[in-house]
Amino acid sequence: MDLVLYGAPLSPFVRKVEVVLREKGLDFEMEMVSMPFPDWFKEISPARRMPALRDRDVSAEGSEGVIPDSSAICAYLERLQPEPALYPSDAFGYGRAVWYEEYADSELAGCIGMGIFRPIVFPIFAKKDPDIETARKTVTERLPRFLDYLEGEISGREYLVGDAFSIADLSVATQLINLEIAVGLPKAENYPGLTALMDRVKQRPSVAANLEICRKILTTPVDLGF
Numbered sequence: 001m002d003l004v005l006y007g008a009p010l011s012p013f014v015r016k017v018e019v020v021l022r023e024k025g026l027d028f029e030m031e032m033v034s035m036p037f038p039d040w041f042k043e044i045s046p047a048r049r050m051p052a053l054r055d056r057d058v059s060a061e062g063s064e065g066v067i068p069d070s071s072a073i074c075a076y077l078e079r080l081q082p083e084p085a086l087y088p089s090d091a092f093g094y095g096r097a098v099w100y101e102e103y104a105d106s107e108l109a110g111c112i113g114m115g116i117f118r119p120i121v122f123p124i125f126a127k128k129d130p131d132i133e134t135a136r137k138t139v140t141e142r143l144p145r146f147l148d149y150l151e152g153e154i155s156g157r158e159y160l161v162g163d164a165f166s167i168a169d170l171s172v173a174t175q176l177i178n179l180e181i182a183v184g185l186p187k188a189e190n191y192p193g194l195t196a197l198m199d200r201v202k203q204r205p206s207v208a209a210n211l212e213i214c215r216k217i218l219t220t221p222v223d224l225g226f
């Protein structure tokens with residue numbers, strides 16, 4: 001297999017794919033792409049978003065051989081290398097896992113990405129002041145609904161679906177990692193289940209490898225007294 005992952009390690013969606021590749025023991029090359037995207041990347045990613053994955057065994061050039069979108073890529077990788085499975089094998093568990101993946105990728109990502117991560121981290125990259133007011137407003141007014149829902153779902157369990165790590169845990173954790181990078185995680189006393197899930201997920205070598213790179217890019221989160 002000859003796989004190339006296009007993207008940047010701080011993107012929660014790129015991280016999701018990176019972790020799936022590592023969990024499955026698939027070798028891959030990482031080709032860094034960042035915003036604003038170059039024309040060649042826009043051609044292979046019609047939604048103009050990262051990540052995209054190229055399977056050079058299919059085609060080494062152009063959009064042939066490329067799958068854009070983290071969920072499409074993860075579904076492909078699950079078929080390409082079924083073991084270890086990251087989607088539950090029973091029908092209901094599979095449906096639930098895909099639900100959590102979708103919820104994390106759209107709803108949770110919308111709140112954390114646009115409301116917290118970008119207002120804090122993008123200005124820091126541009127050597128400007130972070131937009132702390134927007135982040136604080138999101139943390140106090142919008143974020144609790146998401147955290148409360150997820151805490152209720154994970155409460156008393158080790159993993160969101162069944163008794164094994166799956167795409168559900170990874171999809172939620174990758175978004176919460178960006179929350180942690182920007183402003184830290186919520187207090188463990190308020191969210192014990194989510195805190196334990198995050199600890200469990202971050203200990204996986206597949207995730208730790210990405211975190212090590214992210215820590216070199218960004219250091220301390222902005223303290224919102226969260």
Ligand SMILES: N[C@@H](CCC(=O)N[C@@H](CS)C(=O)NCC(=O)O)C(=O)O
Pocket residue numbers: 011012013035048049050051068069070071105
């Ligand atoms: N549904 C897409 C979402 C990917 C996404 O939104 N990626 C962000 C980076 S984290 C992006 O490329 N944004 C481009 C932009 O905002 O212009 C996926 O799962 O891959």
